Amino acid sequence: MNCAEWQAQINSFADAELTPRGTQEFRAHADECRECASAALAAMETKAAVRRAGKRCTAPPELRARLLLQVQASSDTAVRMTSPKANVVNWPRSAVAAAAMILLAAGLFFLASRERRPNALGEFADLHVSTLASANPVEVVSTDRHTVKPWFQGRIPFTFDLPELQGSPFTLTGGRVTYFHQEPGAQLIFAEQKHLISAFIFRDTPQLAIPGEAFADRGTSFNLQTWTQDGLRYVLVSDINTAALKQLADLLQHY
Amino acid sequence: MAVPLLDPLFNFARWLTHDSVEAEDLVQETFAKALRGFGSFVPGTDFRAWMFRILRNTFLTSRTGLQVKLTVPLDPDDDRLATVTWETPESLALVSATRDALQAALEALPVHYREVVLLCDVEEMKYAETAEVLGVPIGTVMSRLARGRKALRQILADDKAATGGKLDSTR
Numbered sequence: 001m002n003c004a005e006w007q008a009q010i011n012s013f014a015d016a017e018l019t020p021r022g023t024q025e026f027r028a029h030a031d032e033c034r035e036c037a038s039a040a041l042a043a044m045e046t047k048a049a050v051r052r053a054g055k056r057c058t059a060p061p062e063l064r065a066r067l068l069l070q071v072q073a074s075s076d077t078a079v080r081m082t083s084p085k086a087n088v089v090n091w092p093r094s095a096v097a098a099a100a101m102i103l104l105a106a107g108l109f110f111l112a113s114r115e116r117r118p119n120a121l122g123e124f125a126d127l128h129v130s131t132l133a134s135a136n137p138v139e140v141v142s143t144d145r146h147t148v149k150p151w152f153q154g155r156i157p158f159t160f161d162l163p164e165l166q167g168s169p170f171t172l173t174g175g176r177v178t179y180f181h182q183e184p185g186a187q188l189i190f191a192e193q194k195h196l197i198s199a200f201i202f203r204d205t206p207q208l209a210i211p212g213e214a215f216a217d218r219g220t221s222f223n224l225q226t227w228t229q230d231g232l233r234y235v236l237v238s239d240i241n242t243a244a245l246k247q248l249a250d251l252l253q254h255y
Numbered sequence: 256m257a258v259p260l261l262d263p264l265f266n267f268a269r270w271l272t273h274d275s276v277e278a279e280d281l282v283q284e285t286f287a288k289a290l291r292g293f294g295s296f297v298p299g300t301d302f303r304a305w306m307f308r309i310l311r312n313t314f315l316t317s318r319t320g321l322q323v324k325l326t327v328p329l330d331p332d333d334d335r336l337a338t339v340t341w342e343t344p345e346s347l348a349l350v351s352a353t354r355d356a357l358q359a360a361l362e363a364l365p366v367h368y369r370e371v372v373l374l375c376d377v378e379e380m381k382y383a384e385t386a387e388v389l390g391v392p393i394g395t396v397m398s399r400l401a402r403g404r405k406a407l408r409q410i411l412a413d414d415k416a417a418t419g420g421k422l423d424s425t426r
Contacts, residue, residue, distance in 0.1 A: 008401075011397065011400055011401050011404065012397070015375060015381075015382070015400075017381065017382050043404075046404070046407075046408075047376050049352065049354075049357055050357065050361070050372060050376040050377065050407075051376050051377055051379070052354065053354045053357035053358050053361065054266075054270070054358075054361065054372075054373050054376060054377030055266060055377055056266060056269065056270070056358060057265065057266055057269050057275075058262045058265065058266070059261045059262050059264075059265035059279075059282065060265075060275075060279065062279075063261075063265065063279045063282060063283065064261060066279075066283060067261070067282075067283065067286055070283070070286065070287070070290075206299045
């Protein structure tokens with residue numbers, strides 16, 4: 001590929017929309033090409049600058065209050081939504097009541113999904129602990145990624161890639177099949193000196209929609225890192241510090 | 256009770272309409288429509304994209320939106336990736352631009368570019384999600400994004416040339 005073709009990929013690179021392989025190839029090219037590297041850097045800085053500049057205003061409290069009134073008005077026989085330019089809408093009582101229920105349900109849905117985050121992560125921490133407590137923490141004992149990865153064939157309904165760990169502080173200990181909300185997935189155990197790290201890999205389902213990337217479970221003092229990649233949800237759990245966990249996450253993301 | 260997405264939706268509405276009062280109306284109408292049409296939302300799918308899509312469609316049928324629609328140039332909206340050159344001075348103009356200059360440049364951007372840049376960069380939506388909001392293929396999102404960002408860099412570079420680099424001194 002020539003530089004023009006690489007540069008056509010810069011937006012996708014800055015938007016993290018390239019495949020892991022594509023990202024790796026792009027990085028490899030940028031390592032050698034000063035022009036493409038500086039263009040990619042400019043694109044990423046621009047994205048960050050637009051993000052900061054684009055977050056310009058929050059909803060005025062009056063609007064928030066009006067939206068809430070919209071719900072509370074459900075006890076009236078009809079709601080007259082008046083706004084300077086919008087049409088006047090008359091709603092029959094039943095429709096308004098239904099609408100109020102739906103908004104409440106939507107609110108609860110969101111509260112529930114917010115609640116789910118710590119819960120889901122807590123469950124991963126539990127899985128990690130119960131694995132370590134087990135007499136047989138791993139089903140396939142091997143430090144060789146070319147042994148561990150094929151072992152999962154036919155045991156889980158997807159495949160994943162493992163990075164070369166040579167030269168990193170991490171070693172692969174082995175892996176096992178695990179379940180989360182009735183979904184089979186892979187649990188890989190990595191070691192960093194005496195610390196053990198669980199890497200959970202599942203198909204990304206709405207139940208696993210965890211916003212954010214890094215979490216610290218205060219109650220158990222575990223650190224967690226999570227991300228999605230190629231339709232898979234990765235969750236790392238360990239007692240090692242956040243920076244080290246991030247390092248392993250980076251390795252897994254850019255194998 | 257929490258009204259999730261209110262701030263992002265309002266922010267986006269404000270960028271679309273250029274006007275705070277109009278943005279408030281737009282958000283209020285969006286929520287009203289969402290309530291009425293909640294049955295058409297498929298649980299498990301992207302709720303945020305669904306809300307943004309309602310807001311954008313509502314905007315396009317509003318008075319300002321109709322004006323915008325009429326003035327949208329027939330851009331070459333093909334799915335092929337736009338060939339974009341990365342002129343270094345322009346890229347640098349963007350990086351060194353102040354927040355005010357960047358906001359002015361975003362305001363000046365045609366709305367069909369502005370919306371795609373905002374969804375991708377400010378809301379940090381993936382291409383697939385942005386495509387869902389705009390109701391266009393992913394390839395169109397990518398080509399519009401490339402053209403939009405290029406136009407943004409151009410506006411800032413022109414800006415900077417016009418003010419003789421004074422923007423730097425205000426930082």
